Every structure is written in C-alpha cells, then in structure tokens.
Amino acid sequence: MIYQEIQEKIKKIAKSKNAVILAHNYQRPEIQDIADFVGDSLHLSRCASKTDADIILFCGVSFMAETAKILAPSKKVLLPRYEAGCPMAMMITKSELQKLKDNHPDAVVVAYVNTTAEIKAMADVCCTSSNALKVVKGIKERKIIFVPDKNLADYCKRRTPEKEFIIYDGYCYVHNQITYKQLKNTKDKYPAARVLAHPECPFEALQLADEILSTEKMVEYVEKSEYNEFIIATEPGIIHRLKKNAPSKKFITVENCQICKTMKMTTIEDVYNAIVEEKYEITLEPDIIKKACSSLDKMLKYI
Numbered sequence: 001m002i003y004q005e006i007q008e009k010i011k012k013i014a015k016s017k018n019a020v021i022l023a024h025n026y027q028r029p030e031i032q033d034i035a036d037f038v039g040d041s042l043h044l045s046r047c048a049s050k051t052d053a054d055i056i057l058f059c060g061v062s063f064m065a066e067t068a069k070i071l072a073p074s075k076k077v078l079l080p081r082y083e084a085g086c087p088m089a090m091m092i093t094k095s096e097l098q099k100l101k102d103n104h105p106d107a108v109v110v111a112y113v114n115t116t117a118e119i120k121a122m123a124d125v126c127c128t129s130s131n132a133l134k135v136v137k138g139i140k141e142r143k144i145i146f147v148p149d150k151n152l153a154d155y156c157k158r159r160t161p162e163k164e165f166i167i168y169d170g171y172c173y174v175h176n177q178i179t180y181k182q183l184k185n186t187k188d189k190y191p192a193a194r195v196l197a198h199p200e201c202p203f204e205a206l207q208l209a210d211e212i213l214s215t216e217k218m219v220e221y222v223e224k225s226e227y228n229e230f231i232i233a234t235e236p237g238i239i240h241r242l243k244k245n246a247p248s249k250k251f252i253t254v255e256n257c258q259i260c261k262t263m264k265m266t267t268i269e270d271v272y273n274a275i276v277e278e279k280y281e282i283t284l285e286p287d288i289i290k291k292a293c294s295s296l297d298k299m300l301k302y303i
C-alpha cells in the first residue's frame with residue numbers, strides 16, 4: 001500500500017501518453033504490480049514487437065530495452081535507470097566475438113539475448129533461455145559459436161551431441177553462484193519440494209533439478225503442477241509473480257542465493273521520473289538495428 005499513490009500516478013500518466021509498461025520477472029514487486037506485461041526476455045520481446053503503444057517503458061536492464069528498440073524501432077523506448085545493465089552482457093566485446101568468428105569461419109553464431117545490440121548485430125541468430133535448445137536444434141550446420149553464457153551453452157551442448165560448440169566464458173553471477181552444495185542443503189531441508197532450476201545455473205547444480213526451465217516456463221509449470229512446494233533456483237524476484245499466480249503454493253529460495261543488483265536498481269520513483277520526463281531514451285544506429293533485427297527475427301520463429 002505504501003506505493004499506491006505513486007503507482008496510480010504512473011499508470012495514469014502512462015495511459016495519457018499511450019505508453020506500455022513492460023517489467024522483467026526480476027524487477028521489484030511494486031514495479032511488477034504496475035506493469036502491463038511481466039515476463040522473461042522472450043515474452044517481453046514479443047510484447048514489444050506487437051505493441052501499438054507510442055512509448056515502451058522497459059523496466060529491466062539495458063539489453064532488454066535495446067531489444068525492444070530493435071523490434072519496434074519507430075517507438076520511443078525508455079529505460080528508467082540509465083546505468084542498469086547486465087554484467088553478463090558486458091562480458092563479451094565486439095573484438096572478442098570477431099576473433100572467434102575469424103578463427104571459426106564455418107560456425108554459426110548464436111547470441112543469447114543477454115548481449116548488447118552490437119553483439120546481436122554480429123550474430124546469425126539470437127536465443128533466450130526459453131528457446132535456446134530449439135534454436136540450436138534448428139541450425140543445420142554442425143559448428144556453433146555460443147555467446148556469452150557458458151552454462152546455457154553447456155546445457156544445449158549436452159543435449160545436442162551431434163553439434164560442435166565453441167563456448168565463450170561468460171556467465172550470470174547470480175546463477176553461476178548457485179552451487180550443488182547450496183541447492184543440496186536447500187533440498188535436504190525441504191525434501192518434498194520440486195526443484196525448478198534456470199539453465200544459467202552450472203551443470204552440477206542442474207543435476208539436482210526436477211525441471212530445468214526459463215522463468216516464464218516456471219510460472220506455467222507451477223500453475224499446472226499438482227505439487228505444492230517448489231525450490232526456485234533462479235533470481236528470487238520471480239517469487240513475487242509465482243506467489244501472485246499460485247497463492248496457495250509455497251516457494252523456497254536457494255540457500256544464500258544472490259539478487260541481481262542491476263535488476264533491483266530501478267525503483268518506483270525512477271519509473272515515475274521516466275514516464276514524466278520521458279527518459280532515458282534508447283537510441284541505436286539504423287545499421288545496428290537492421291542487422292540485430294535479423295538475428296532476433298530468426299529467434300522469434302522458435303517459440
């Protein structure tokens with residue numbers, strides 16, 4: 001209730017400006033509560049590509065707002081907190097990817113959507129954690145350069161032995177620190193709980209999962225499941241949405257699980273300032289938009 005006044009103001013102004021508010025599953029609860037759409041990268045990318053709003057107010061991190069701009073270049077795309085970036089997306093540079101491409105000219109480049117617009121523009125196809133395996137399976141060439149998440153790449157590699165992977169050494173610090181031991185301790189405490197783990201977690205931790213799912217698929221799974229207790233091995237922000245969708249079920253975070261600092265940087269006041277002052281607008285070079293859009297368009301076929 002403490003946010004009610006500012007939330008109502010934001011919704012009113014957004015409506016008057018024909019703005020749509022998109023919020024990632026890891027955003028603060030009070031922001032998720034005012035969003036028109038809450039979801040993972042794939043879901044929000046699709047919302048951005050289909051919206052008829054004039055303004056897209058993207059509550060998430062910068063690569064997500066860039067993705068919205070690439071898919072809806074005629075719209076004004078706003079990121080409420082300028083410095084909210086994804087550390088994993090910043091791990092790979094254009095020159096590092098160019099070196100990999102030069103060393104493996106016969107490989108297809110798959111870029112996880114958690115990359116900058118420049119990296120997407122250099123890739124052949126993008127993927128999200130929801131559709132990474134489908135994207136990889138859909139590639140007819142044998143050799144794949146997968147950037148930047150080594151854990152998601154490893155998850156795909158183990159399921160497609162017919163492919164040869166060149167894996168970049170990037171990772172999400174939140175998921176990469178979910179260890180086998182932490183997850184095992186949590187499981188021992190709650191033996192009846194189903195373990196739902198995100199594929200950005202390391203292979204050892206994934207061994208303890210009952211299901212390996214993107215955040216969007218976790219929401220779907222919990223809704224349909226006959227189980228009542230779940231250990232959620234991903235950034236804890238998703239638990240707000242899970243609780244809203246299934247209030248009678250119990251959700252447990254992994255022992256000592258970190259939160260994503262940049263996802264939590266955006267406050268409700270930032271969202272208010274963003275919609276009032278129409279900041280911070282995402283701008284990209286037309287050539288980057290064109291090339292990155294081609295990689296994203298190919299990805300959107302693999303839903």
Ligand code: SF4
Pocket residue numbers: 026061085086087088089114172173174175235260261262263
């Ligand atoms: S949770 Fe991980 S992948 Fe997502 S924005 Fe934070 S650092 Fe990046």
